[in-house]
Amino acid sequence: MIVAQRKNIPELLSIVEKHRKVLLLGCGTCVTVCLAGGQREVSIIASALRMVAKLKNRALEVEELTIERQCDNVFLEQAAEAVKNTDAVLSLGCGAGVQALAERFNGKPVYAGLDTAFIGILEERGVWAEKCAACGQCVLHLYGGICPITRCAKKMMNGPCSGSREDRCEVNPDRPCAWQLIFKRLKEIGQLDRLKEIKPPKNWRPSQSGGCRTIVREDHRV
Numbered sequence: 001m002i003v004a005q006r007k008n009i010p011e012l013l014s015i016v017e018k019h020r021k022v023l024l025l026g027c028g029t030c031v032t033v034c035l036a037g038g039q040r041e042v043s044i045i046a047s048a049l050r051m052v053a054k055l056k057n058r059a060l061e062v063e064e065l066t067i068e069r070q071c072d073n074v075f076l077e078q079a080a081e082a083v084k085n086t087d088a089v090l091s092l093g094c095g096a097g098v099q100a101l102a103e104r105f106n107g108k109p110v111y112a113g114l115d116t117a118f119i120g121i122l123e124e125r126g127v128w129a130e131k132c133a134a135c136g137q138c139v140l141h142l143y144g145g146i147c148p149i150t151r152c153a154k155k156m157m158n159g160p161c162s163g164s165r166e167d168r169c170e171v172n173p174d175r176p177c178a179w180q181l182i183f184k185r186l187k188e189i190g191q192l193d194r195l196k197e198i199k200p201p202k203n204w205r206p207s208q209s210g211g212c213r214t215i216v217r218e219d220h221r222v
């Protein structure tokens with residue numbers, strides 16, 4: 001899922017400083033799961049914004065709504081009426097959701113209320129970790145399902161770097177060495193021989209360099 005975290009209340013207040021009536025719009029998908037922008041967070045953040053605005057003698061009306069998905073036009077229609085009736089939208093969706101909103105409701109200011117961080121999973125209660133950088137050409141099959149791009153601090157495609165200490169990464173000792181995990185996993189699945197193959201430099205062309213990436217499926221076009 002996409003993992004995000006909320007901006008703090010003073011920053012949110014300054015983002016909407018030009019407006020008197022704001023729609024705080026949550027998203028019911030990834031950001032709900034990572035506890036950043038679902039219905040519960042909409043309610044908490046709306047209350048905090050109202051309270052702090054009142055303390056500062058600032059006129060601010062905050063409407064609340066959460067839709068199933070902000071990154072999908074089909075669901076954006078659920079917000080159309082509420083968007084029409086406010087001065088601006090403060091989105092608690094990911095960066096894709098915020099931009100989908102801005103494209104659908106052009107002419108209405110739309111702001112990001114979250115910092116979108118990465119594609120990841122919940123590792124343990126309260127801890128989310130990055131697992132995929134959307135590099136555009138997945139090589140997980142070569143590494144026992146452990147991504148060297150996101151999980152090795154040096155992005156080593158032919159590791160390890162020999163700096164790890166007691167299974168910890170030398171760059172970030174809070175995290176396990178990805179290459180130790182790769183070795184362990186390949187051993188478990190009987191594919192250690194993969195480590196004998198020197199991997200060629202990764203093709204970064206499908207990655208983020210070069211602007212906005214698109215995928216075109218001719219069989220789905222009308």
Ligand code: SF4
Nearest residue numbers: 132133135138139147
């Ligand atoms: S190899 Fe690329 S697509 Fe696959 S998990 Fe890693 S970053 Fe994501």
Ligand code: SF4
Nearest residue numbers: 152161169170177178
């Ligand atoms: S210690 Fe392991 S995870 Fe850290 S940079 Fe070296 S090989 Fe990568």
